[in-house]
Amino acid sequence: MERGFIFNCAKLLKGLNGELDRLPQLTWIMFLKLLDDSEKLHEAEAELGGIEYKPTIKPPHRWRD
Numbered sequence: 001m002e003r004g005f006i007f008n009c010a011k012l013l014k015g016l017n018g019e020l021d022r023l024p025q026l027t028w029i030m031f032l033k034l035l036d037d038s039e040k041l042h043e044a045e046a047e048l049g050g051i052e053y054k055p056t057i058k059p060p061h062r063w064r065d
Helices: 003-012 019-049
Strands: none
Touching: none
16 A cells, blocks of 8 residues: 555545544554455455355445445
């Protein structure tokens, strides 16, 4: 993730006064991205193994949706 992307996301979080107000929201955004990347990996591994994979967060609430 590039730095400019994170700052652009932070600017979209209206109603927040400063960086300390934005930190929890940015942490959550980065967590969702990390979770989605991890889910993609587990989905691919399950597909290779012929196993059905159930995602933790269902569409359309995932990062990639």
